[in-house]
Amino acid sequence: MKPRIAVVLGDPAGIGPELVARLISDPANRERADFLIIADRAELEEGMRIAGVRFDYTLTTDPRAHDRAPETAPGTPVLWDFRGAANAPFERAVATANGGRYALDTLQQAIDLTVDGVTDAVCFAPLNKHSMHLAGLAHADETHWFAELLQPNGPFGELNTLDGLWTSRVTSHVALKEVSDLITEEKILGAIRLASTTLQKAGVAEPRIAVCGLNPHNGDNGSFGREEIDVIGPAVEAAKAQGFPVIGMYPADTIFLRAKEVDAIVTMYHDQGQIAMKLMGFSRGVTVHGGLPIPIATPAHGTAFDIYGEGKANVGATQAAFDILCAMAQTRRATPRAA
Known part of the structure; x- marks a missing residue:
């Protein structure tokens, strides 16, 4: 079976929506994995507009049943139209508490669904630490927040990988x-x-x-x-x-x-x-959050506020993160009790 990847757009003020649109628009990626996108629908649409790409998707109000929905054609991504406690529309190219809240709320849903086995891994677009701190993140970075949520048994932390x-x-x-x-x-x-x-x-x-x-x-x-x-x-x-x-x-x-x-x-x-x-x-660099009970990865670069909306974001690192997560998701399926 193909792995199921939970995808979130990261900070909406940056290039995350554009990167996710580029990643999922590639038919080869949709052949390799099923996608559950957790995002404000307008943000996904905006990402496709900026990237100049288009793909069909199916809406769901119950992500825990998305793979059983009879109207979902094979290879069609599923979108859960969700933005948590954040308010839309979002400010662009600037750190805000609203953008940080959206990033944290969508990411937490992706983590919860993966812990529960609805999805096999979490791929998130770039976050902005200042936005998250404005939104109330009490940790220095998202890695320690993940550890608080997931309670790993042993060492944990960021690993970076390239080629x-x-x-x-x-x-x-x-x-x-x-x-x-x-x-x-x-x-x-x-x-x-x-x-x-x-x-x-x-x-x-x-x-x-x-x-x-x-x-x-x-x-x-x-x-x-x-x-x-x-x-x-x-x-x-x-x-x-x-x-x-x-x-x-x-x-x-x-x-x-x-x-x-x-x-x-x-x-x-x-x-x-x-x-x-x-x-x-x-x-091409990727950050993998190692030592956690579920696979989580993201591009190693930031939100690139300076090029928001210009349609020139490079999807290479996001693609590399997806590639690694596909391998890690298969390992997790083969050894579901491994930490």
């Missing part, structure tokens, strides 16, 4: 001055385990993982910091002892030269991996 290379990070959305104090052997091992288990769910049987240092030249034997000696090196050795195929640690300015030798790189902080990955292919 088969994945990155996991020990710290994420924190001030750079706080990074050193937050790096522990336990957290490094958690990032390694998170990378390994997430890649396995995406179809990589035995992920090869490289670990990055923190300081210039890996601290140069303690001359520029001791994190490599006291924390990172011991964590790498502990991971090897636990059976993980780990190499490193390598300095941040050279580790990505080894990208073809490994499946994943564990970095110590956000920009160690993000700068390299976005330079390698900004329009």
